Amino acid sequence: MATRIPLPLILLTVAVYIFLVGPLIIILGAAVSDTTYLTFPPQGFTLHWFQRIFEIGAFRRTIVTSLQLACLATALALVIGIPAAYALNRYRIQLPTWLSTVFVLPILVPEIVLGFSLLKSVAVGASLPIFPTLLIGHTLLVLPYAVRVISASLASFDFSIEEAAISLGSPPSRTFFTIVLPNVRSGVIAAFILAFITSINDVSTSLFLTGPGISTLPIQILAHVEQFFDPVIASVSVLLMLLTVAVMAIVERTLGLTFLTK
Amino acid sequence: MLKRHIGWWLALPATLLVVLFLVLPVAGTIGSTFGEGAGPFAPYVNFFSSGFRRRVLWRTLEISLATTAISLLLGFLTAYVVSRAPRNLKSILIIAAVFPLLTGVVVRSFAWLIILGKNGILNNLLLAIGVTDEPFAMLYTQGSVIVAMVYLFTPLMILTLVGVLENIPDDLIQASASLGASPGSTFRQVVFPLAVPGLIVGAVLVFTGSFTSYATPQLLGGEKQMVMGTLMYQQAMVNFDWISASTIATIMVVITIAIVLLMTRVAKRLNPMAT
Amino acid sequence: MTQPLSVRNVTAHYGTTKVLEDLSLDVAEGELVSLLGASGCGKTTTLRLIAGFLEPTSGTITLGGRDLTRLPAYKRDIGLVFQNYALFPHLTVLENVAFGLKQRGIAGPEREKRARAMLERVGLAPLADRLPGALSGGQKQRVALARALVIEPPLLMFDEPLSNLDAKLRIDMRVEIRQLQRANRTTAVYVTHDQEEAFSISDRVAIMNAGRIMQFDTPETLYQRPANSFVARFVGFENLIPMKVVARDGANVTAETAGGARLAMSGERFGEIPDGFIFASRADGLRVVPGTGEGIPATTGLRTYLGRAYQYQCDTAAGPIVANGALSEPLEPGSTATLVPVPDQCCVLKAE
Numbered sequence: 001m002a003t004r005i006p007l008p009l010i011l012l013t014v015a016v017y018i019f020l021v022g023p024l025i026i027i028l029g030a031a032v033s034d035t036t037y038l039t040f041p042p043q044g045f046t047l048h049w050f051q052r053i054f055e056i057g058a059f060r061r062t063i064v065t066s067l068q069l070a071c072l073a074t075a076l077a078l079v080i081g082i083p084a085a086y087a088l089n090r091y092r093i094q095l096p097t098w099l100s101t102v103f104v105l106p107i108l109v110p111e112i113v114l115g116f117s118l119l120k121s122v123a124v125g126a127s128l129p130i131f132p133t134l135l136i137g138h139t140l141l142v143l144p145y146a147v148r149v150i151s152a153s154l155a156s157f158d159f160s161i162e163e164a165a166i167s168l169g170s171p172p173s174r175t176f177f178t179i180v181l182p183n184v185r186s187g188v189i190a191a192f193i194l195a196f197i198t199s200i201n202d203v204s205t206s207l208f209l210t211g212p213g214i215s216t217l218p219i220q221i222l223a224h225v226e227q228f229f230d231p232v233i234a235s236v237s238v239l240l241m242l243l244t245v246a247v248m249a250i251v252e253r254t255l256g257l258t259f260l261t262k
Numbered sequence: 263m264l265k266r267h268i269g270w271w272l273a274l275p276a277t278l279l280v281v282l283f284l285v286l287p288v289a290g291t292i293g294s295t296f297g298e299g300a301g302p303f304a305p306y307v308n309f310f311s312s313g314f315r316r317r318v319l320w321r322t323l324e325i326s327l328a329t330t331a332i333s334l335l336l337g338f339l340t341a342y343v344v345s346r347a348p349r350n351l352k353s354i355l356i357i358a359a360v361f362p363l364l365t366g367v368v369v370r371s372f373a374w375l376i377i378l379g380k381n382g383i384l385n386n387l388l389l390a391i392g393v394t395d396e397p398f399a400m401l402y403t404q405g406s407v408i409v410a411m412v413y414l415f416t417p418l419m420i421l422t423l424v425g426v427l428e429n430i431p432d433d434l435i436q437a438s439a440s441l442g443a444s445p446g447s448t449f450r451q452v453v454f455p456l457a458v459p460g461l462i463v464g465a466v467l468v469f470t471g472s473f474t475s476y477a478t479p480q481l482l483g484g485e486k487q488m489v490m491g492t493l494m495y496q497q498a499m500v501n502f503d504w505i506s507a508s509t510i511a512t513i514m515v516v517i518t519i520a521i522v523l524l525m526t527r528v529a530k531r532l533n534p535m536a537t
Numbered sequence: 538m539t540q541p542l543s544v545r546n547v548t549a550h551y552g553t554t555k556v557l558e559d560l561s562l563d564v565a566e567g568e569l570v571s572l573l574g575a576s577g578c579g580k581t582t583t584l585r586l587i588a589g590f591l592e593p594t595s596g597t598i599t600l601g602g603r604d605l606t607r608l609p610a611y612k613r614d615i616g617l618v619f620q621n622y623a624l625f626p627h628l629t630v631l632e633n634v635a636f637g638l639k640q641r642g643i644a645g646p647e648r649e650k651r652a653r654a655m656l657e658r659v660g661l662a663p664l665a666d667r668l669p670g671a672l673s674g675g676q677k678q679r680v681a682l683a684r685a686l687v688i689e690p691p692l693l694m695f696d697e698p699l700s701n702l703d704a705k706l707r708i709d710m711r712v713e714i715r716q717l718q719r720a721n722r723t724t725a726v727y728v729t730h731d732q733e734e735a736f737s738i739s740d741r742v743a744i745m746n747a748g749r750i751m752q753f754d755t756p757e758t759l760y761q762r763p764a765n766s767f768v769a770r771f772v773g774f775e776n777l778i779p780m781k782v783v784a785r786d787g788a789n790v791t792a793e794t795a796g797g798a799r800l801a802m803s804g805e806r807f808g809e810i811p812d813g814f815i816f817a818s819r820a821d822g823l824r825v826v827p828g829t830g831e832g833i834p835a836t837t838g839l840r841t842y843l844g845r846a847y848q849y850q851c852d853t854a855a856g857p858i859v860a861n862g863a864l865s866e867p868l869e870p871g872s873t874a875t876l877v878p879v880p881d882q883c884c885v886l887k888a889e
């Protein structure tokens with residue numbers, strides 16, 4: 001049904017979208033500007049600043065660290081989060097209600113508090129090296145996506161299908177992989193993507209767990225901005241945006257974008 | 263044995279991770295602030311007796327409330343238009359909101375440095391059209407932090423609320439029209455009341471997110487506009503005063519959890535679909 | 538208050554697909570007309586066009602002489618009862634019923650008085666302050682009905698209003714709907730896919746298929762004298778047998794099936810019979826008689842017990858036919874039998 005939308009509302013929407021997209025276009029412009037300072041609209045055109053990223057050791061190292069962290073944390077969160085989500089849905093009656101609250105805690109506790117607490121208790125208190133501590137922090141950060149998104153998928157899964165498979169002679173463990181998992185595929189993909197993106201962009205949790213020896217890309221960007229105000233930052237930002245574009249293309253291919261509003 | 267407790271075993275690794283590395287460390291942080299110094303609440307007395315720190319807390323609340331209010335208003339009106347848009351346009355508008363959301367906080371805050379800086383785009387523009395002869399000092403003000411935070415959270419609000427608005431059955435809107443309600447009346451009497459629980463959820467997300475943020479106030483507010491997050495970092499990593507940092511952390515946790523619990527309860531009570 | 542509805546030559550599209558073609562429908566003052574058909578036949582589209590949620594590509598819709606065609610839905614003044622009730626979940630039962638009155642600028646106390654009176658009529662006065670979520674399906678349906686009736690609309694429309702209720706309640710509710718509609722003498726359009734429901738409640742029924750009205754008549758006529766083979770099949774004529782006239786004697790004819798079986802047909806019963814026609818009957822309209830004789834020769838097949846008769850799947854030269862036989866003479870599969878028409882239960886359709 002087409003309800004007519006009043007013109008002022010349409011104008012406001014246009015303005016909001018200019019507000020949302022404009023700054024990203026400005027970064028894009030600034031990244032290709034042939035100047036030593038950040039400016040928009042770009043003056044000239046160069047891809048020099050993209051090359052420059054990889055000439056700076058700190059960026060090279062942190063890009064690698066961030067990718068490693070995001071992959072490992074996401075994988076770990078899925079490996080422990082999927083069984084947890086399955087248990088919460090399949091064995092609901094067996095398990096106490098507070099158990100599902102446990103997996104809300106990482107959302108409820110401010111990230112910055114989590115980072116600081118991990119520094120105090122784990123990195124310093126238990127003298128765990130920085131990288132494992134970071135990995136624990138990131139896994140905790142993305143675990144809610146694994147548990148909650150996949151839980152949402154499982155909630156609409158009809159477990160009698162699983163029982164049917166078992167009654168036909170398929171052992172429970174195999175049934176999980178051949179029957180349950182394929183049916184919550186979209187949930188797993190969504191969880192994977194949200195977790196990966198969250199990890200790669202994280203500042204607050206990593207903030208306390210980095211130092212001169214090891215750092216993540218967003219923290220490195222933050223440090224770089226405070227010292228130099230050159231187009232390298234814009235080009236790194238564009239690099240991160242390209243990663244986002246790639247991820248959104250995967251989402252679009254596999255799930256369609258509407259799932260994001262659910 | 264294993265069979266009867268299979269649910270427990272499956273949930274165990276994730277539960278252990280949360281308990282060992284989130285619950286215990288955070289409890290430790292909170293616990294360390296009690297019984298420290300003179301009297302059980304000494305760190306808190308200390309925090310609230312400092313005019314500067316009270317100002318920081320107050321400023322953080324102001325920024326968070328302003329961010330919440332503005333992004334709520336922009337987000338709701340935009341979401342309404344998006345939810346009523348024809349299908350093709352709608353998916354474009356959703357992509358355009360998702361994209362900034364998936365772009366990192368640092369990148370998005372950094373964009374406003376380019377825009378609001380002394381030699382930034384906005385100042386250059388104002389100089390060029392002759393509004394002013396001197397560039398404005400827009401950066402490192404409360405306003406700059408709020409603008410960037412609104413920028414950060416509006417996409418989240420739009421997406422949350424598009425979901426909420428799409429869940430309102432078309433039938434209700436048609437029923438309202440068939441009973442003689444104009445589109446304006448339908449919006450006020452049917453759409454808005456049904457969206458209130460969603461608005462509350464969105465507001466809680468934005469408020470807690472702004473209240474505990476670090477990167478945006480650090481980049482756009484700096485030392486001049488210190489907020490709870492940046493103050494905590496400074497106490498912990500510059501002054502190495504971990505008790506003070508833990509105190510700030512505790513205040514953040516308490517306020518966040520209190521608001522989440524309170525507002526989800528309110529939202530649940532206001533949600534007529536639930537009963 | 539009640540007014541006649543007139544839909545004239547309406548064509549409608551969803552995107553590029555044509556969903557209604559040159560549809561005309563007249564509903565007299567105080568009449569209840571059902572639109573009956575399978576899903577996708579255009580009945581709901583017709584209702585949405587009249588309600589104003591869709592615009593026709595061409596044609597006009599008038600209510601009591603007032604042209605509604607381009608009027609927005611909220612100015613049409615039509616009471617609508619939705620399939621899933623569409624009650625406002627955030628408003629109490631009373632507020633739901635008062636909603637339409639509020640839009641008409643009726644002051645609070647008067648509004649409440651009228652809404653309460655209407656709730657009284659549908660027997661829900663004690664539930665006035667509940668939220669819809671706390672009601673049963675039948676109660677919700679009554680609220681939806683009260684909400685549509687209280688604005689005293691010149692036209693009342695129902696979109697499959699009973700399809701979410703259980704069988705017993707469905708019958709009670711349709712009696713109630715009919716009584717309320719009769720009492721107010723409101724013109725009404727009722728959309729359903731349930732033939733029994735449509736026939737029991739309506740003054741006239743329009744049977745629809747593929748965006749057209751196939752036949753628009755009283756339930757009695759539709760049931761006994763379908764105008765074409767679509768309607769005949771729809772109202773349960775299982776056997777549609779093509780026949781050719783081989784001899785005429787005044788109005789009476791002798792006709793032959795594809796397999797050469799001959800039937801004598803009375804002009805008095807069937808009217809003017811064209812040379813080629815379709816002989817339509819329900820299982821009841823052909824009697825299975827053991828042995829050979831006057832009628833269609835058949836071999837009986839599977840026998841099922843119906844309580845009042847046996848039903849046989851018969852094989853004939855004209856193809857498979859379903860017919861009923863007496864309980865006193867059960868026939869084993871493979872028996873030779875004759876199918877004898879019961880003229881009152883049969884009809885003649887134009888060949889297509």
